[in-house]
Amino acid sequence: MERHCYDVIVIGGGPAGYTTALYTTRAGLDTLVIEKFSAGGQMTQTSQIDNYPGFDEGVDGFTLGFKMQNGAERFGAETLQAEVLSVKLNAPVKEIETSVGSFLAKAVVVATGAEHRHLGLPDEEALIGKGVGYCAACDGMFYRDKTVAVVGGGNSAAADALLLSKICKKVILIHRRDTLRATQVYHRPLMQAENVEFLWNSSVKEILFEETVCGVRVANKLTGEETEIPCDGLFISIGRAPETALFQGQLAIDENGYIIADESTRTNIPGVFAVGDVRTKAVRQIVTAVADGATASHFAEEYLANHK
Ligand SMILES: Cc1cc2nc3c(=O)[nH]c(=O)nc-3n(C[C@H](O)[C@H](O)[C@H](O)COP(=O)(O)OP(=O)(O)OC[C@H]3O[C@@H](n4cnc5c(N)ncnc54)[C@H](O)[C@@H]3O)c2cc1C
Known part of the structure; x- marks a missing residue:
């Protein structure tokens, strides 16, 4: 047949x-x-x-x-x-x-x-929509006047951090290197944004949460020191x-x-x-x-x- x-x-x-x-x-x-x-x-x-x-x-x-x-x-x-x-x-x-x-x-x-690439952290999947996001253009509005962390150093992280800086009270950009990989066009506006902080040579080890995200534990690659950073949201922008x-x-x-x-x-x-x-x-x-x-x-x- x-x-x-x-x-x-x-x-x-x-x-x-x-x-x-x-x-x-x-x-x-x-x-x-x-x-x-x-x-x-x-x-x-x-x-x-x-x-x-x-x-x-x-x-x-x-x-x-x-x-x-x-x-x-x-x-x-x-x-x-x-x-x-x-x-x-x-x-x-x-x-x-x-x-x-x-x-x-x-x-x-x-x-x-x-x-979206995931970091593979414990609890990351369970916290999607409860503070963990992968798309600032989609979910950024939920963090108006709040503090968010952005992970990554390429174009998408830079674009996300810049967009979020216009919505949020504070944006903490966490990058494992000591400089952004993103194209130059993002560097100056990000450096000039008063509410953007940079955590260089750092990676997220753990997402802290109660019902929703309340912070991240970050390790400094050079010193090995670990710090807890309070934030309301975590945007993972690693491609x-x-x-x-x-x-x-x-x-x-x-x-x-x-x-x-x-x-x-x-x-x-x-x-x-x-x-x-x-x-x-x-x-x-x-x-x-x-x-x-x-x-x-x-x-x-x-x-x-x-x-x-
Ligand atoms: C958390 C989140 C929030 C978002 N929010 C927004 C928003 O507010 N506004 C907006 O515009 N965009 C948003 N986006 C982006 C938007 O969802 C995507 O741009 C859009 O879904 C892309 O559509 P697509 O059909 O190309 O691919 P997808 O939506 O990725 O669909 C692909 C489909 O193919 C199926 N598939 C893959 N491989 C196979 C296979 N081998 N066999 C059978 N099926 C297969 C998958 O199961 C999936 O259902 C968001 C994305 C995420 C992750």
Whole structure:
């Protein structure tokens, strides 16, 4: 019996994946979304999203993810709850091997996202949303007039510290080296901000908390001295890890692990598109992820029309 071949398989059911599916199904394309956990992706880790338009009082990430899934399924998108284990993308018919079997598609949209790197400290996972955050643009507003610590020394830590300095009473930037790795553009404004303090040559050993974060224990690398620093929040800004291990050797990937794709979302393989946080781009947010979904659908439709 001939195996079913989808027009489009979307790998990942975050905002980029389900927006792709919403657009492809509305365009009449037979679409399967494969998601290993639950709809919504990273959004499900936050209970308050205030910068996704249309929700004047904000929305929690789980609800928004569920609404995005329902929206796509209303037009016929199918969801398979399974983990994609390997892919064969080079042939015109692409094969996706999952934990529950293998599936075929004429076009594939990679929407596997990126995870903020974690420090791996005890209690870190349990305190996410209770003082531990990874995205100052997302959660900074919850710390208005409070004291926060930021860990990291690269561009994302510098940008986060600068943004938080405009909201918070005090920002303590904790970096394991004696100078920032961030580009020069951040140095002067950070040094000049009166409410930013620097803890150089230091690393966080422990997160202190009662119900929520109340401080961090920091060790100085040079002296070995350990100090307890009171703070209301801890932002861990040590970069992101894109979920691209599956695609190594097939898709072009940059030195940071992101799939190389421009605003068209096309990758180096015809018929394969990359959307959302997983692709090379400047701003990784929900609105940019959903925008990619619409774009990928447009170019997938064009690709399928030319490769019947
Ligand atoms: C705590 C937190 C708070 C945030 N707050 C905001 C905010 O307020 N506003 C905002 O705009 N942005 C916010 N963001 C960022 C936003 O969530 C991301 O930019 C957005 O989710 C990216 O969407 P995506 O679809 O590209 O990827 P993701 O959301 O990462 O979704 C990828 C999906 O792919 C699935 N997947 C990965 N690998 C596989 C596989 N092998 N098989 C099957 N499925 C797979 C994952 O399970 C996941 O569901 C926040 C992020 C975090 C972590």
